Amino acid sequence: MSDNSDNIFEDLDDLDKVDDHYVEHLAQLDESKDVISSQDIVNKKGVLLCKKGTHVNKDTAERLIQHKLSQPLENSIILSDSIDYAFLFKKLQGQLDTYQDCRTIHDKMSFEIMAKKTFLFTRLNPVIIQKLTVINEQMPEQLDKAVFCAWLSLLIAIEMGLDKDTRHQTYLAGLLHDIGFIHLSPEVLNKKGGLTAEEWRAIQSHVVIGKLLLEQHKDIPAGVSKAILEHHERCDGSGYPANKNDTNLGIIGQIVGVADSIYAIRTKQFERHGRNMFDLLPYLQMNAKTYFYDVYKALSSILKYSGLKMTLPTDIDISQRADSLYVRSQALSHAIDALQNSNIMDMSDQLSSNKGRSLYKVSTHVLSMSNESGLVGGDIHGWLKQLAKEPDPEAIAELNEIDLMLNELHWQLKNACRSCDDSLEKSEASAETQFKLREAYTTVGLCLGELEDK
Numbered sequence: 201m202s203d204n205s206d207n208i209f210e211d212l213d214d215l216d217k218v219d220d221h222y223v224e225h226l227a228q229l230d231e232s233k234d235v236i237s238s239q240d241i242v243n244k245k246g247v248l249l250c251k252k253g254t255h256v257n258k259d260t261a262e263r264l265i266q267h268k269l270s271q272p273l274e275n276s277i278i279l280s281d282s283i284d285y286a287f288l289f290k291k292l293q294g295q296l297d298t299y300q301d302c303r304t305i306h307d308k309m310s311f312e313i314m315a316k317k318t319f320l321f322t323r324l325n326p327v328i329i330q331k332l333t334v335i336n337e338q339m340p341e342q343l344d345k346a347v348f349c350a351w352l353s354l355l356i357a358i359e360m361g362l363d364k365d366t367r368h369q370t371y372l373a374g375l376l377h378d379i380g381f382i383h384l385s386p387e388v389l390n391k392k393g394g395l396t397a398e399e400w401r402a403i404q405s406h407v408v409i410g411k412l413l414l415e416q417h418k419d420i421p422a423g424v425s426k427a428i429l430e431h432h433e434r435c436d437g438s439g440y441p442a443n444k445n446d447t448n449l450g451i452i453g454q455i456v457g458v459a460d461s462i463y464a465i466r467t468k469q470f471e472r473h474g475r476n477m478f479d480l481l482p483y484l485q486m487n488a489k490t491y492f493y494d495v496y497k498a499l500s501s502i503l504k505y506s507g508l509k510m511t512l513p514t515d516i517d518i519s520q521r522a523d524s525l526y527v528r529s530q531a532l533s534h535a536i537d538a539l540q541n542s543n544i545m546d547m548s549d550q551l552s553s554n555k556g557r558s559l560y561k562v563s564t565h566v567l568s569m570s571n572e573s574g575l576v577g578g579d580i581h582g583w584l585k586q587l588a589k590e591p592d593p594e595a596i597a598e599l600n601e602i603d604l605m606l607n608e609l610h611w612q613l614k615n616a617c618r619s620c621d622d623s624l625e626k627s628e629a630s631a632e633t634q635f636k637l638r639e640a641y642t643t644v645g646l647c648l649g650e651l652e653d654k
């Protein structure tokens with residue numbers, strides 16, 4: 201089976217089929233840097249569209265976008281002021297200065313020399329440098345994420361004792377895993393608020409686009425393209441684009457997948473609450489089976505060895521905190537009950553098409569995560585309720601852990617909700633099954649909405 205078969209984008213097997221927006225980024229960039237054609241650009245029929253030495257500005261872009269080009273546009277472009285290896289390493293240093301907990305991990309693991317060597321001496325071809333330059337100018341946060349994921353992925357690969365060649369591929373995959381985003385519509389990427397099913401599908405296509413892009417470069421090992429295709433797949437089959445499971449997933453994609461999730465948690469959720477990387481442990485425990493167990497073990501061991509400590513709030517009202525966690529835990533319990541009562545666990549046969557299987561896997565993933573965490577149910581509710589009445593300062597660490605775990609469960613439920621509409625429409629499930637699941641997911645959405653309104 202080829203890597204691109206049996207996935208929700210099986211028709212997207214050639215870059216010519218991509219609704220490519222790269223030229224729009226280049227035209228915008230031409231307003232501040234020189235973006236010049238390095239050779240005549242012609243369409244597939246040989247018609248000249250843009251002479252060598254022309255600025256790729258908005259007018260040129262409008263012309264180019266109407267045609268299928270004889271070769272990828274990036275092969276015919278020269279940028280002024282491209283980024284270089286020193287720039288990438290400096291960016292890493294900037295991040296380690298911003299996130300002092302990451303600096304602590306970096307120093308404790310004696311990672312400076314290896315990181316410097318890798319960032320400064322891993323060769324990237326000119327087209328890849330061009331793409332990273334455009335990403336840096338047009339979507340700077342994406343380059344921050346790329347550098348963070350390259351750093352963390354390499355650190356995990358070293359902790360796992362992977363060989364030199366695999367470490368090299370892991371670094372590249374971390375750096376390039378979301379390169380497909382620069383070819384997507386900026387309008388969809390920057391959209392505030394909920395995405396339609398079609399827009400969500402467009403976002404998901406970045407894994408396939410990234411893989412197709414990298415496959416064009418003979419100097420990029422095949423393991424890197426495979427990892428890019430797989431970085432949103434999960435070991436229990438709940439990922440995309442092909443719902444692969446641990447028997448046919450590569451290790452690099454899972455390392456990059458966990459690094460990618462951690463970037464989002466550390467720089468957004470944790471930043472708002474003053475948490476550090478050590479606070480990731482409850483998240484990792486809940487996801488011990490989501491990525492390969494060896495990846496979980498390596499990252500947990502890095503965090504435990506770092507000397508960092510869990511961030512415990514010092515001036516909280518225990519009673520109030522227990523009460524608010526009780527309310528959250530109840531709402532998430534209702535959501536889980538609704539999903540459980542839909543009997544989706546027994547619908548494997550009805551949900552056997554690509555789309556249906558995706559919803560089945562995402563739903564069973566969240567249900568088993570909830571069961572194994574013990575987060576919802578009588579015991580924990582009773583304990584929180586009791587604590588709200590009789591606050592115990594000794595319980596602060598446990599409350600903190602529950603808070604972190606509820607965040608993860610909330611996110612997982614939200615993710616499942618997001619894929620429901622699109623998946624059901626194309627699932628070929630019976631009207632009765634569709635009704636049942638829509639009803640369950642509407643309840644889930646209402647429970648989550650209630651929490652988000654608070």
Ligand SMILES: [Fe+2]
Pocket residue numbers: 377378406431432460
């Ligand atoms: Fe991604």
